Amino acid sequence: MKLNASPNNERLRSIFLELCRIPSPSGSEQSVAAYIRTRLSAAGVSVTEDGAGTALGGNCGNLYLRLEPSTEGSGEPLFLAAHMDTVPPDPQTGSPPGVESDPQSGTGSSGVPGEVPVLIDGDRVHTNGQSVLGGDDKLGIAAALELILSVTEDGNALPRSLDIAFTIQEERGAKGAACFDAGLFKAVLGYVLDGEGPVGSAITKAPTKYRYTIEVRGRRSHAAVDPDSGRNAVAAAGELASRLPCGRPSQSSTANVGSISGGGPSNIVPDTAQLVGEIRSFDSAEIETLQAQIQTLAAEVAARREVVVEVIWEHLYDAYNIEPDEPCLRMFADHCRSTGREPTLMSSLGGGDANALNAKGLRSIVYGLGMHNIHSRDEYALFSELEAATELLFQIVLSPQF
Numbered sequence: 001m002k003l004n005a006s007p008n009n010e011r012l013r014s015i016f017l018e019l020c021r022i023p024s025p026s027g028s029e030q031s032v033a034a035y036i037r038t039r040l041s042a043a044g045v046s047v048t049e050d051g052a053g054t055a056l057g058g059n060c061g062n063l064y065l066r067l068e069p070s071t072e073g074s075g076e077p078l079f080l081a082a083h084m085d086t087v088p089p090d091p092q093t094g095s096p097p098g099v100e101s102d103p104q105s106g107t108g109s110s111g112v113p114g115e116v117p118v119l120i121d122g123d124r125v126h127t128n129g130q131s132v133l134g135g136d137d138k139l140g141i142a143a144a145l146e147l148i149l150s151v152t153e154d155g156n157a158l159p160r161s162l163d164i165a166f167t168i169q170e171e172r173g174a175k176g177a178a179c180f181d182a183g184l185f186k187a188v189l190g191y192v193l194d195g196e197g198p199v200g201s202a203i204t205k206a207p208t209k210y211r212y213t214i215e216v217r218g219r220r221s222h223a224a225v226d227p228d229s230g231r232n233a234v235a236a237a238g239e240l241a242s243r244l245p246c247g248r249p250s251q252s253s254t255a256n257v258g259s260i261s262g263g264g265p266s267n268i269v270p271d272t273a274q275l276v277g278e279i280r281s282f283d284s285a286e287i288e289t290l291q292a293q294i295q296t297l298a299a300e301v302a303a304r305r306e307v308v309v310e311v312i313w314e315h316l317y318d319a320y321n322i323e324p325d326e327p328c329l330r331m332f333a334d335h336c337r338s339t340g341r342e343p344t345l346m347s348s349l350g351g352g353d354a355n356a357l358n359a360k361g362l363r364s365i366v367y368g369l370g371m372h373n374i375h376s377r378d379e380y381a382l383f384s385e386l387e388a389a390t391e392l393l394f395q396i397v398l399s400p401q402f
């Protein structure tokens, strides 16, 4: 057994490139899952798939596996998570990567669009500008696979039990992680390998988010013949839009009205209109206050304008806040410092798998991997950052401390 192992950077690079070439938009993660299974079964590691794919209407579920300690070490069990899906290859149009491939006809029997055109320019990995690279989150998967192979193929000592999940549909609002059964893990603390920030950074705090749709139903009438019996849904929606919380209701919350629609020709008092908006807050009490405020406003406008106003809430994710003395963050910060990096702790205004996993009691921070221009066709990654992030991960997981 070897201690203080380092990643095999050649293998790490080739895994990363192979993963990036496989298209895996949300709901179509099967090919990436097959790659992970093949790579790990060659190393004698079996991988289990849960039922999340069926539940969510995708072609693949979440994958998970556990490595048992290979030494007497009694380190705290840890878990790692990385998501297998990417945003659509072309986030602007949702079309598949490559110039020739076509989502209907160019997919062949596997139903998977053509290879992502991955280009290498020295340290930099990018595409031909026709597709996202998918470094979000193939960087995380590559780091996790390299760690597993280092233990299983190279015989590096693992001083703790390690649970790993490769999740689906993160980009659709952490749906795969939300379906994941936390009881499958031995560990209750770990790292979500999905951070956009540089190596040595972590997201320790993210908000709760709700989306709302407000349906306004009035009464239709002719605007000239019978204006008095009409109840104008568009006017009611307009009043709501101007009075709904918007911008920064407090230091820890944001709110937005994103769209207003409805109505018809100029001579008809319109009977339907719709508003779509969202609220986010790091403080769950403030979320409740904002929700109550919106409901009260809806009821007030409904009563005064004699229309029906219905607010439909969609809960996307829950806030988390990892304190500096919590073990997953302490381990991360200590190992950053011992490798000469001052940890950078950040909050995020968006959510992801860490929101879903923390809500299940799996205390975790989002581990910085150095992603660049994610969710765009200009996305790129640097081998040097992938290697440094993986090296730090080895330090944390394979160190007998903690």
Ligand SMILES: [Zn+2]
Residues within 6 Å of the ligand: 083, 136, 137, 170, 194, 352
């Ligand atoms: Zn991601």
